[in-house]
Amino acid sequence: MNDVARLAGVSIKTVSRVVNDEPGVHPSTAERVLAAIDQLGFRRNLSARNLRRGSSTGTIGLVLEDVGNPFYSGVTRAVEEIARLRGRQVISGSSDEDPGRERELALEFCSRRVDGLLIVPAGLQHSYLVPEMRAGTPVVFLDRPAGDVVADTVLVDNIGGTVEAVTHLAAHGHRRIAFLGDAPDIFTANERLRGYREGCVRAGIGYHEELVAMGPHDESSVATTLQRLHTMREPATAVVAGNNRITVYVLRALAGVAERPALVGFDDFELADLLSPPVTVIAHDASALGKAATDLLFARLDGDNSPPRRVVLPVRLVPRGSGEVHA
Amino acid sequence: MNDVARLAGVSIKTVSRVVNDEPGVHPSTAERVLAAIDQLGFRRNLSARNLRRGSSTGTIGLVLEDVGNPFYSGVTRAVEEIARLRGRQVISGSSDEDPGRERELALEFCSRRVDGLLIVPAGLQHSYLVPEMRAGTPVVFLDRPAGDVVADTVLVDNIGGTVEAVTHLAAHGHRRIAFLGDAPDIFTANERLRGYREGCVRAGIGYHEELVAMGPHDESSVATTLQRLHTMREPATAVVAGNNRITVYVLRALAGVAERPALVGFDDFELADLLSPPVTVIAHDASALGKAATDLLFARLDGDNSPPRRVVLPVRLVPRGSGEVHA
DNA sequence: GGCCACTATGACAACGTTGTCCCCCAGCGG
DNA sequence: CCGCTGGGGGACAACGTTGTCATAGTGGCC
Incomplete structure (x- = not known):
């Protein structure tokens, strides 16, 4: 700014006036200043400006x-x-x-x-x-x-969402509904688990510890869990996936499997409707x-x-x- | 910083020394300063620091x-x-x-x-x-x-990618391969078109204007285009989609269609492998x-x-x- | 001519830091 | 007792802006 002022033959304050479109600068002066700014490639320093103005x-x-x-x-x-x-x-x-x-x-x-x-x-x-x-x-x-x-x-509405997921599955005849959630110290994971539990109780199918697997999950842990859920004495016939990542892991694990459990995933995702079967989800924006x-x-x-x-x-x-x- | 200095009974410069871990401050002084900082919730102003230091x-x-x-x-x-x-x-x-x-x-x-x-x-x-x-x-x-x-x-490698896509499709017997690209003023779209053209020439199937539809595209324009490609005198039997969005539009348009053209999409995307049929792509990271x-x-x-x-x-x-x- | 109002411009301080330089004082050797 | 040394600390300027106030010039009016 100093350099601009020198080049334009004005004071630094006048340069400031020009760059801030303040009134009271003679047009010809302003023009000289603008030319100098252009020539020097000057760009005002926002940090300094904000510092001085004490503003946002x-x-x-x-x-x-x-x-x-x-x-x-x-x-x-x-x-x-x-x-x-x-x-x-x-x-x-x-x-x-x-x-x-x-x-x-x-x-x-x-x-x-x-x-x-x-x-x-x-x-x-x-x-x-x-x-x-x-x-x-x-x-x-x-x-x-x-x-x-x-x-x-x-x-x-995490709780409402999983309640609805369980209710939906129960309405379609499922009584052994599993829940795969993220690490229980994550708020949303915990809430969704609560919703799952409440949904189970409301649906009258009871809450069964062995149908719940909280994370952290990766592709292989999900696959193992699904395997276990499928081969237990009373196998799970439906799965609620606790978030978009887990849903994808479930889908990968089930790829090519003949007897697929029903699935509802928390979080919508692109292409969910194009998979076969299309994936039912708890959507939020x-x-x-x-x-x-x-x-x-x-x-x-x-x-x-x-x-x-x-x-x-x-x-x-x-x-x-x-x-x-x-x- | 001023307030901190006053509260700790030192000069502002000493506070600066403390927050910058500069040597030469008596431990007991430093402690007083730190206590004051804590009490006042002081956090140094990075803008001012950078301004003064002229540094990054x-x-x-x-x-x-x-x-x-x-x-x-x-x-x-x-x-x-x-x-x-x-x-x-x-x-x-x-x-x-x-x-x-x-x-x-x-x-x-x-x-x-x-x-x-x-x-x-x-x-x-x-x-x-x-x-x-x-x-x-x-x-x-x-x-x-x-x-x-x-x-x-x-x-x-946009050109190499589409060349490969066309080559791949031609190797599987396709001779009428369409290209759906983004707006031609976008560099990548244009390059990919060039690759497409070169691929067609190299494969000996010729470049046909009527098989190309450049964008901008949306879901419905893609659907219309596919319709046209399917009903033309010599219908396209394969499609190269110019980017991840267009690939998705194509997939949506083809959902439920019996006679699907072959498809190669530019850009990989999650779940591409789980669709049916799984989507062949030109992947890059x-x-x-x-x-x-x-x-x-x-x-x-x-x-x-x-x-x-x-x-x-x-x-x-x-x-x-x-x-x-x-x- | 003197005074006023007004326009165009500049000098200077200040924003919150840090670099430079200087000072004070205790301890120590001569 | 003097001078030197070194550790601990402070005063001040400067970074690049902008707000405040002052000043110089200009034209108009009595």
Whole structure:
């Protein structure tokens, strides 16, 4: 900026006026300045600007589990979209389900003075965020609630979803319905397990420990589990898969198997309708989740300081065939 | 920082020493300072730090087409991974194939003084980046080359891929092979068309204009096109789909159709092997692409100033069934 | 001519850090 | 007692901006 000023033969302040479209600069002066800017390839330093103005940095931080997972990349897309409309950039990072990494990312973002933080919690401890929140950085948790702070949270109806899945399968005559869930310390996994259990009880088919296999899962553990479920004394005739990854593992394990159990998967996924049989799922909308959370964040930035809200988005069962197989 | 200094009864510089682990601070002083930091919830302002030190901002900018697309979210994941190893954060944005938006994002990132820029070009004009590049910001283009600047570029072997697809189909007896590609002004679409044409010529089946339908495509345009290809005088017996989205549109259009043409899709995708028939694809690795580009970027940041490189990553045909259907 | 209002511009401080340089003081050798 | 050394700490400037206020010039009006 100094160089521009020298080249244009004006003071640095006048350059500032020009780049900020402030009134009161003579057109011919402005032109000289613009020419100098162009010649030198000057671009104003946003960090310095924000520092001086004490204003927003125009960024929001997004901590999620893994951008590579289509579910979270859908969330990311929605967040980006809304942020763009509000003139913000998104800084993001994947925690890989590691609480330490989540914390590291979140605090790093705070050091960068993001205007707000969107977090898919990996851990259960979020008191480390209390100073930041008290200092005025709004934080919204999504997909899972924070462990030990009260804060805005956007969830999906995990319990309702699995209740519905079990109910649906039971209505089609299944009485031995298995549940393959993620690691039980993950909030959503645990909730879905609760929903499964409640669904079983409501359907009058009882809750049987041996039909549940919580993760972490990989392709081979799922295959082994399905094998066990199939060969037990009273085999499972239906399976509820606890998330999109597990659903895929189940599908892989069942490929080529003649007697397939019925299947309902939590999370919708592309091509679910083109498989044979098409996969019945508990669908919810990643972009709705991202949008709801980001909207909430911006409401806070706009000065909304009502008590923390907890939003629960609905899920819906999409029957496609795999869950309608008769026992 | 001022407040911390006052509370700890030291000068602001001593606080700085403590937060930077600089030597020469008495342990008891350091302890007082740390207590004050904790009490006040102080977190140092990275913008100010970077401004003062004139050093890197510790961020890299990533402009891609759409994080929501699994291919690009795979790229994003890889970029994040490497950036993390090198202590950088990733700021990203989706251009939605809009050159103006791409430019806006890239320049915004430059204003934020990112250490480097990774761009999936949406347009063909990138001279707007010349000042930045001359000012020392390394830029790497990925998936597609820049329009009018020489710069590091990482591509996949688009031509080789479609040549192979056509060769494969011809080897299975197909002589009427159609190509459904994206909008021809997109570099990859155009290259793949060239590969298709070359493949046809090499296979001795000739290039026929009426078998080509370039986009932009959506589900219904693909359906219409397939209809046309099926009912023409000499119907197409095989289809090459130009990218993952088009492949999915083709699959949807063919769902339930009795006489399906053979199909080879460009880009691999999850569950391709579980469809019936399983989908033969030209596979390449999103994370390899992201990794190669990011490695190149960091090499530049490490001072490598050899002439711009162009890296072309290999693709490989993965036969799964849909391309091996006999005519 | 003197004064006013107004326009165009500049000088300077400040944002929150850190690098440089300087000071104070205790301990020690001569 | 003096001077030197070294550890611990502070004052101040500077990074690149922008907000505040001041100033110089210009034209109009009494």
